[in-house]
Amino acid sequence: MGDERYDFVVASNRLPVDRVVDDTGASSWRPSPGGLVTALEPIMREADGAWVGWVGQPDLELEPFDWDGIRIVPLKLTEHDLENYYEGFANDTLWPLYHDVIAPPSYHRVWWDSYVSVNQRFANAIAAVSAPDATVWVQDYQLQLVPRMLRQARPDLTIGFFNHIPFPAYGIFSQLPWRAQIIEGLLGADVIGFQRVADAGNFSRAVRRLLGYATKSPVIEVPSHGRAPARRVIAKPFPISIDVDTFERLARSPEVQARAAQIRHDLGDPKTIMLGVDRLDYTKGIGHRLKAYGELLHEGRLKVEDVTLVQVASPSRERVETYRQLRDEIEQTVGRINGDYGTISHQAVSYLHHGFPREEMAALYLAADVMLVTALRDGMNLVAKEYVAARFDDDGVLVLSEFTGASDELRTALLINPHDIEGVKDAIMRAIEMPRAERVKRMRAMRKRVRENDVNRWSEGFLRTLAEARRRSGERSSD
Ligand code: F6P
Numbered sequence: 001m002g003d004e005r006y007d008f009v010v011a012s013n014r015l016p017v018d019r020v021v022d023d024t025g026a027s028s029w030r031p032s033p034g035g036l037v038t039a040l041e042p043i044m045r046e047a048d049g050a051w052v053g054w055v056g057q058p059d060l061e062l063e064p065f066d067w068d069g070i071r072i073v074p075l076k077l078t079e080h081d082l083e084n085y086y087e088g089f090a091n092d093t094l095w096p097l098y099h100d101v102i103a104p105p106s107y108h109r110v111w112w113d114s115y116v117s118v119n120q121r122f123a124n125a126i127a128a129v130s131a132p133d134a135t136v137w138v139q140d141y142q143l144q145l146v147p148r149m150l151r152q153a154r155p156d157l158t159i160g161f162f163n164h165i166p167f168p169a170y171g172i173f174s175q176l177p178w179r180a181q182i183i184e185g186l187l188g189a190d191v192i193g194f195q196r197v198a199d200a201g202n203f204s205r206a207v208r209r210l211l212g213y214a215t216k217s218p219v220i221e222v223p224s225h226g227r228a229p230a231r232r233v234i235a236k237p238f239p240i241s242i243d244v245d246t247f248e249r250l251a252r253s254p255e256v257q258a259r260a261a262q263i264r265h266d267l268g269d270p271k272t273i274m275l276g277v278d279r280l281d282y283t284k285g286i287g288h289r290l291k292a293y294g295e296l297l298h299e300g301r302l303k304v305e306d307v308t309l310v311q312v313a314s315p316s317r318e319r320v321e322t323y324r325q326l327r328d329e330i331e332q333t334v335g336r337i338n339g340d341y342g343t344i345s346h347q348a349v350s351y352l353h354h355g356f357p358r359e360e361m362a363a364l365y366l367a368a369d370v371m372l373v374t375a376l377r378d379g380m381n382l383v384a385k386e387y388v389a390a391r392f393d394d395d396g397v398l399v400l401s402e403f404t405g406a407s408d409e410l411r412t413a414l415l416i417n418p419h420d421i422e423g424v425k426d427a428i429m430r431a432i433e434m435p436r437a438e439r440v441k442r443m444r445a446m447r448k449r450v451r452e453n454d455v456n457r458w459s460e461g462f463l464r465t466l467a468e469a470r471r472r473s474g475e476r477s478s479d
Contacts, residue, residue, distance in 0.1 A: 004064075005131035006071060008047035010040055011122055013086070013142035015053035015074060017067055019060075029067055032056075036139065038243040039455040043463070045069040050129050052122065058082050064129075075125050077118065084114030087320050090142045093176075096322070098141060098165050099283045099377040101172055103322045112178055116145060119185070123149035132156055135466065138189070140164045145181070148188030155228075158470040160462060161189040164240065165379040166405075167199040170206050180210050187222055190231075190469040193238040193462050195379045195405040200237050207235075234469050238462045239405055240380050244389045244454040251362045251390035259359070260366035267367075268346055271306040272432050275368035277361065277383045278375075279316040280353070282326045285374035285401060285418040286313065290333045290349070292374075292424040297341045297348060301429060304346045309372075310364065314355040327353075365390035370431040373400045374418040380405035384413070388446045397431035397439055398446065399424075409449050412442040 016037035017029040031037050044051065050071035055062060058081075062074040077086065088111035097105040123146050126136055137160045138146045147159050173179060183206055186192055194200040204215040214221045218236035250256055267273060274293075278284035293309055296302040313330065317323045334351045341348045356364075365371070371387040381404040388398065388410065400406060400413035407415055414427045 004050075004071065004129065005134070006048055006050035006129055007131050007134050008044065008049040009052060009126055009130050009134055009136045010044065010049065010139065011052040011126050011136065011143060011146065012036065012139035013054055013090070015055055015072060016040075016051055016070075017072060019055055019057065029072075038246065039240075039459045040137075041068070041070070042456075043459060047135075052125050052129065071129075073125060073129055075122065081114060081118050083319075084108075084111045085118040086142070087317065089115040091317050091320055092322065094141050095165070095283075097172060097176060098168050100166070100168060101175075102376050103282050105175070107175075107177055119143055119145035120149055122146050123153060126150055127153045127157075130154060130157055133158070135463070135470075136160070137162065137463075137466075145185035146188075147192075148185045151188040158466060159189045160191045160193065160466040161186055162193040162238065162240075162462065163199065163379075164195070166196070166377055167194055167202045167206075169202050170209055173202070173206050174209070179206070183207055183210050187220065187233055190233060190473065191462065191466045192233065192235045193465075194235070195237060195239055196408060197237050199379075200235050203235050231473060232469070234465060236465070238458055238465075239409065239453065240382070240458050241450065241453050241455045242382050242385045242389060243456075244385075244451055247358075247362065247386055247389040248392055250358060251366055252392055253359075256359055256362045257366065259363035263363055263367040267308050267310070267350065270308045270346070272308075272369045273367055274307065274309045274370040274372055274428070275312075275364055275387075276309065276372045276374075277312045277364070278314070280313040280323065280327055280330065281316055282322060283375055283377050285376045286311065286330050287326075287333060288376070288418045288421065288424065289372050289374040290330070290337060292421050292428060293349075294333070294337045294340075295421065296425050296428060297337065301425070302432075304341045304343060304348050307432070308347065308350060310350045310352070310368070312352045312354070312356065312361075312364070315353060361386065362390050365396075366393075369396060370428065371396065371398045372428070373398065373404060373406070374416065374424065375401045375404050376418055378404040378406075382406075384410060385450050388443065388450045391443055391447070394440045394443045394447065395436070396443060397434055398443075399427050399431050409453065410446045411449075412445040 016032055018032045019027055021027045050073050052073040054077045055074045058079045061076045064073045093105050096103040133156050135158045139162055147161050207213050207220055218234050220233040222231045224230040334349045337348050365387045373381055373384045384400055384406040398413040401418045402415045416424050416427045
């Protein structure tokens with residue numbers, strides 16, 4: 001692996017770059033779509049940073065390499081790891097559990113064993129590339145055991161952890177057979193970041209209930225264990241965001257605006273275009289949205305000549321059974337709505353089972369009069385923030401589930417409870433009929449908020465808290 005050591009190391013299940021192989025078999029790397037790369041890229045370059053993660057394909061062993069000024073340290077996951085650690089424990093145990101058991105979580109000991117083993121390999125790889133006293137930032141629920149494993153191997157490191165998804169209430173979390181190990185794993189970090197105030201509160205409560213440690217928000221007192229000294233851990237919210245400037249610049253470009261006009265035209269210039277953009281995941285409430293829309297068409301409150309719903313559903317975790325079932329259900333519902341209400345010239349739902357580049361997304365946001373975010377539970381929902389960032393014209397209405405982290409900030413969206421189908425229907429009608437003056441007022445307030453709290457603020461805020469926590473713990477240990 002070479003002897004290079006880095007002062008700032010980020011670790012995430014997936015690397016920030018995707019490996020693409022062209023027709024000739026030649027491979028290259030392109031940034032993966034998430035906002036995390038954009039957020040951390042400048043810091044990584046400045047701080048001599050390395051990024052440890054999986055390359056996205058099984059059984060692929062690659063040497064570390066430099067990509068755009070960042071050291072990429074690929075970690076191999078075998079087919080067995082994928083089935084048990086990733087598809088199993090991460091996405092069929094933790095994912096449904098942390099999203100309020102919308103789907104039933106499965107508990108399998110072999111999955112847990114694999115989770116432990118992959119987390120240990122991540123910790124070993126991070127320890128191997130971290131310079132003395134380096135700062136390490138571990139991302140998300142796939143790697144919750146890494147902070148403790150890393151602290152045991154390298155007590156000199158400053159360790160941060162950020163949970164991108166919700167952290168559930170204790171009544172739900174306590175189902176997990178390995179609940180204490182997860183909490184202990186996370187407490188290896190100096191700072192644990194969450195999306196919402198409620199997530200941080202749920203975590204602190206789990207610490208009190210399971211381990212009996214004293215907590216006084218945001219501080220958790222971890223007592224000494226054997227030779228490990230007593231420590232203070234900070235657990236608090238740092239709501240994540242997007243790179244607002246880049247997104248707005250993209251939306252303002254003449255090419256994207258022309259593309260938005262083309263999309264409207266291709267859809268038959270309906271009075272209203274509604275848009276949903278989601279990974280095809282059962283947490284996103286796509287079925288609830290379709291049900292509300294179908295009923296509005298059925299009741300004649302909406303006419304297919306006047307409105308089109310564009311639903312982008314990007315493929316996700318397709319080997320996990322719950323995701324397969326969801327795809328069948330959604331596609332059956334879309335087919336039924338189109339069959340019942342579509343005409344030769346007007347489709348009720350334009351359903352796209354692909355991911356799209358950012359330019360196309362920006363054009364879709366500009367073309368959409370109404371954006372529907374109906375997640376049943378979502379850590380943040382960056383799509384809501386992207387829509388707002390793209391609307392430099394101050395127009396467009398966001399219908400937003402109150403079960404998303406984004407709803408804490410975007411208070412002038414039309415907030416809905418997605419389980420309340422009548423409420424969703426009324427919100428859709430209100431969005432469609434809203435006078436321009438009200439649309440502008442609401443959108444301006446949201447744009448101000450998104451601008452103030454962009455992704456740089458998120459990463460700077462987290463890393464500042466991490467540096468302070470470490471300085472304070474240094475002062476305490478030298479007392
Ligand atoms: O934000 C949650 C998350 O699971 C990320 O950790 C991940 O990169 C993204 O959603 C997409 O999921 P996956 O990596 O499983 O395709």
